[in-house]
Amino acid sequence: MTTDMNGFAGRLKRRENGGMISGWVGIPDPMLVNHLAQEGFDTIVLDMQHGMWDMTSAASGIAHVRLAGKPAIARIPVGDFAAASRLLDAGASAIIAPMINSADDARALVKATKYPPLGERSWGPSLALNHFGLPAEDYLQTANSLTVTIAMVETRTALDAIDEILAVDGIDGIFVGPSDLSIALSNGARLAPDSAAIDQALATALARCRAHGKVICAFGGDGARAGEYLKLGLDLVIAGTETAQLRAGARTAIQAARKIADS
Ligand code: 3PY
Ligand code: MG
Numbered sequence: 001m002t003t004d005m006n007g008f009a010g011r012l013k014r015r016e017n018g019g020m021i022s023g024w025v026g027i028p029d030p031m032l033v034n035h036l037a038q039e040g041f042d043t044i045v046l047d048m049q050h051g052m053w054d055m056t057s058a059a060s061g062i063a064h065v066r067l068a069g070k071p072a073i074a075r076i077p078v079g080d081f082a083a084a085s086r087l088l089d090a091g092a093s094a095i096i097a098p099m100i101n102s103a104d105d106a107r108a109l110v111k112a113t114k115y116p117p118l119g120e121r122s123w124g125p126s127l128a129l130n131h132f133g134l135p136a137e138d139y140l141q142t143a144n145s146l147t148v149t150i151a152m153v154e155t156r157t158a159l160d161a162i163d164e165i166l167a168v169d170g171i172d173g174i175f176v177g178p179s180d181l182s183i184a185l186s187n188g189a190r191l192a193p194d195s196a197a198i199d200q201a202l203a204t205a206l207a208r209c210r211a212h213g214k215v216i217c218a219f220g221g222d223g224a225r226a227g228e229y230l231k232l233g234l235d236l237v238i239a240g241t242e243t244a245q246l247r248a249g250a251r252t253a254i255q256a257a258r259k260i261a262d263s
Contacts, residue, residue, distance in 0.1 A: 006132055008043065008071040008093045009148045009172070012215055012235055020236040021226060022073065024219070026051025027242060030064040036242060037068035045073040045238065048083065049098050055083065059090035059127060066091065066131050073148075081112035088113060088147055089124050091131035096175050096217075100151035103164040110170030113149045115140060118170035148172045150217060154180035159201055166212040173215030173235070176205055193221060206233055 004011070012020060020042035025033050028051065033044050044065045046053050053061060058074055065072035071093035076083045084095045097109045110119045121143075129139055132146065139146075151165055152158075154177030158165065165171060178193035185197050192198070202218060209216040217236040220226035226239035240248075 005066060005069065005071045005093070006134075006146060009146055011042075012094075012148060013172075015215075015235050019230045019234055021230075021239055022236055023242065024238045024240070025061070025242045026053075028053040028057040028061070030057065030060040032242065033061050033072075034064040034068050037065050037070045041070065042236075043071050043073055043093070045075055045096065047075045048080075048087075049075050049077050051075075055086060055090075058087060062087070062091045063127070063131070081108055084109065084149075085112045085121055088121070088143070089126060089128055091128045092147070094148035094150060094172075096150045096152060098152045098177065099154060099158075099180075100165060100174075101155055101157045102161050103168055106151050106165045106168040106171050109151060110149060110168060113147070114144045114170040118144055144170070148215070150175045150215070152177050153205060154178075155184045159204070162205060162208045163212075166208060166214055171214065173217065174205060174209060175236075176202055176216070176218040178202075178219060193219075194225060202229070202232065202234075 023036045023041040023044040024047060025036065025044060026047045033046065037044050046058050046061045048058060062072040073094040073096060074087040074092045075096040075098065076087065078099045084097060087095060095113050100106055100109060113119060113121055115121045125139055129136060132139060149170060149172050151171050152175045153162055166174065178198045179191060181201060182190060182192040182195055182198055206216050215235040218229050218234055219238045220229050221240055222244065223239045226237040229237040
């Protein structure tokens with residue numbers, strides 16, 4: 001299957017086909033993401049915050065996602081805006097930045113991910129030119145709209161500042177992290193990503209994103225949760241991690257084998 005990889009940002013913003021479903025991979029193996037990208041995912045996120053990707057493996061992972069005809073997204077470690085810029089240079093179509101709690105955080109993110117006049121991204125998109133198939137001048141003129149900058153909202157502070165974060169020029173949207181948000185909203189008492197408190201926060205975040213004309217994404221622990229998010233109107237959702245999907249697939253195969261053997 002091939003998609004228009006360079007059209008990713010436009011398709012995301014238009015919410016084509018009722019929203020996107022993305023893979024989510026923490027195991028730093030480019031071949032693994034290439035396999036996963038053969039499935040019906042619209043894109044794959046390489047998670048550098050809690051996953052084990054380093055810059056070299058991530059650059060290779062981005063190439064292997066694109067080799068499967070899909071655009072790649074990278075989630076950077078907290079506050080590592082220099083990594084955001086390098087990942088865009090390596091050909092990432094979007095950056096997800098965790099723990100963006102204020103307009104100042106959002107501006108720092110934009111500074112690293114958008115060329116002037118929006119930011120101060122430094123020039124050097126060596127692999128991105130190859131992957132996007134664009135001459136340097138065309139990449140310079142279009143990169144700010146071809147790539148997507150997404151701020152994670154996953155604390156009480158961020159939720160309170162959501163309008164200020166969304167108002168920052170160059171922030172294309174937000175990504176709700178329901179695990180951290182549930183911990184924050186309960187003052188550390190609960191890990192409850194599927195709770196009513198999170199549903200309420202998601203509804204608020206969705207309304208604010210729509211008011212600002214920006215995209216909203218969220219992490220879903222499994223396919224059912226991802227489906228609920230899409231039904232709610234989110235633009236890009238995660239349907240669980242690669243490890244959860246791998247282990248669920250193994251469990252299903254073992255159960256199927258035992259069921260027939262024991263019948
Ligand atoms: C969260 O739920 O806190 C996330 O960061 C998603 O991985
Ligand atoms: Mg988080």
